[in-house]
Amino acid sequence: MKLNLHVAAGRAAGVAMAVSMAVASQGAFAAASSLTLFHANDGESKLLGSGNFGGLDYFVGELDAARAAAATAGRDVLTVSSGDNSLASLAWSASEARRGDISTPITGPENNYYDALALTAIGFDVITIGNHEFDFGPAVLGDFIDGYTAAGGTAPWITANLDVSAEPALTGKVAPYAVVTGTSGERYGIIGATTETLNNVSQPGPNVVINDVATAVQNAVTALQNDGVDKIILSSHLQGLGSEQALVPSLSGVDIIIAGGGGELLLNSDDALTLEAFGPSINGPYPTVSTATDADGKNIPIVTTYGEYRYIGALEVEFDANGDVTSAAGNPILVDPATSTNQATGVVNGIDIEAEILVPLANDVSALEATVIATTEVPLDGRRGYIRNVETNLGNLIADAFVWQADQIATFTRPVVGFTNGGGIRNDGIFAANTDLTVADAVSTLPFANDLAVLRDFSIADLAATLEKAVDGVTTPGDRGASGGFLQVSGIVFSYRPEAPAGSRVVAISLTDGTALWNEDDGVVYGGTVDVVTNSFTAAGGDGFTELATYPAINLSVGYADVLIAYLEDGLSGQVTAAAYPAQATTRIIRNAIGGAQVPALPLAGLIGLGALLAAAGVRRRA
Secondary structure: OOOEEEOOOOOOOOOOOOOOOOOOOOOOOOOOEEEEEEEEOOOOOOOOOEOOEOOHHHHHHHHHHHHHHHHHOOOEEEEEEOOOOOOOOHHHHHHHHHHOOOOOOOOOHHHOOHHHHHHHHHOOOEEEOOOHHHOOOHHHHHHHHHHHHHOOOOOOEEOOOEEOOOOOOOOOOEEOEEEEEOOOOOEEEEEEEEOOOHHHHOOOOOOOEEOOHHHHHHHHHHHHHHOOOOOEEEEEEOOOHHHHHHHHHHOOOOOEEEEOOOOOOEOOOOOHHHHOOOOOOOOEOOOEEOOOOOOOOOOOEEEOOOOOOOEEEEEEEEEOOOOOEEEEEEOOEEOOOOOOOOOOOOEEOOEEHHHHHHHHHHHHHHHHHOOEEEEEOOOEEOOHHHHOOOOOHHHHHHHHHHHHHHHHHOOOOOOEEEEEEHHHOOOOOEEOOOEEEEHHHHHHHOOOOOEEEEEEEEOHHHHHHHHHHHOOOOOOOOOOOOOOOOEEEEOEEEEEOOOOOOOOOEEEEEEOOOOEEEEOOOEEOOOOOEEEEEEHHHHOOHHHOHHHHOOOEEEEEEEHHHHHHHHHHHHOOOEEOOOOOOOOOOOOEEEOOOOOOOOOOOOHHHHHHHHHHHHHOOOOOOO
């Protein structure tokens, strides 16, 4: 069943779109209807699959089969993306290389983004903007939307609370909401919303204004109701179901919420993926219901899916003649190539899924995977729930790489402190011992468009404040929901108490040679300052590091993945040893510290510190 798409006029995001139908009177609401709402979120460029599941061909095959069944049953059909349609990753790097210079026109699949082609093949009716859409800045997002349009994509890109009117790259390309008309003649309003933390977790740039979600959504509801639309869906990317739950009491007139960005799985019983080792756990039933009522005293059905093209949300909704939901039921469809009989092949929605996406993408990835840059004799831990919560040896390796690379380019007379945010380390796994490390491994670990940056003459007080911010979101090690702002460090040792109130957790800070810098009793105890080496996202205040943003950043014009590659190849001569990076990394960030003003006591390996490590790598510290 093909829906007729109408993008409604909206000024909340600074966009004026042509209205495709006359404005209905306030009382012209329509009849009861049956809607099957298909939805997905956080596809994150996993077009080739994720583990044993997903894959664009099976995702499209399962979705098309389900849409056809719903249409045959006489139901209206709507397919919505709730954001994060791409992600800095190995697949994105291949896509970016394929696209080339964004100032050149997109002339066909050969210089278009793989993800833009994939969204076109999927045939979404509406696409919500998530935080990762801005990972490479608004210019790339604007070019990506152009690529989607050039490929034949017709869905509007929506978010009500982002004002893009002052951003030339996005002007005219983003609307606050859309109206879709089903075959039954019923009209459905879909409102988009993007996390208010966008500046902290991505790179929207100074021209994109981030407004209050509740106010923007309610304004859009009013506009839709004035247009005669009484069946209203919120597609939000707020990065956690708790945020959608908290939003409900502020809303009136929203019938259903599709959430994105939180990584939750709503499911009514275990399936093959949840039973697989390291599979996701079930976070609640599908759909779940708001814990609080909205401003009209109603509980709202809320749905979301686990991402990476592993699931397709499928919600069957019945509306009465007043536009109220009388029932909402369903269950996500697992995209499992092992059991699926619905693999999409050939041309779908004008896109040859195999020839234009999957085959060339797999070839590009294979080429990167074949280029070995080092071997590791020790497992390197990059698991999301750990690298965002505790010191890991992969985090130490990356932070050391930053300091090493900066030392090749710049001259330092002050002590050098290196750190990188755990959220910028994305491999989410363990590199096994006695295996090769490839270019693909480096790019998948550090996939964002971040350069190496130096902040000179950084005060110890600001360093202490930065480390406090780094640990204010820590949870239980292994928790995937931990803050991406947790810092992996080089050149320093610090201790903290995770159970203490946020803002007063750090106990003491020292250099790796034992020189005391700060402690909780005396404050600053060091008479000088330090130079900080980090990535450009963190240096600009990303993840809420406001102290860093007050310092002028010196961009060293080398990408942080390139830094890791160079360090593995040249700094470590192609060998990661257990002596330098032991699997149990506990010498730089001391968790559960005992109270008092003492400088953390380190074992001998910790006292050797970065200086000896660099010396072993053949690097001489500049005076």
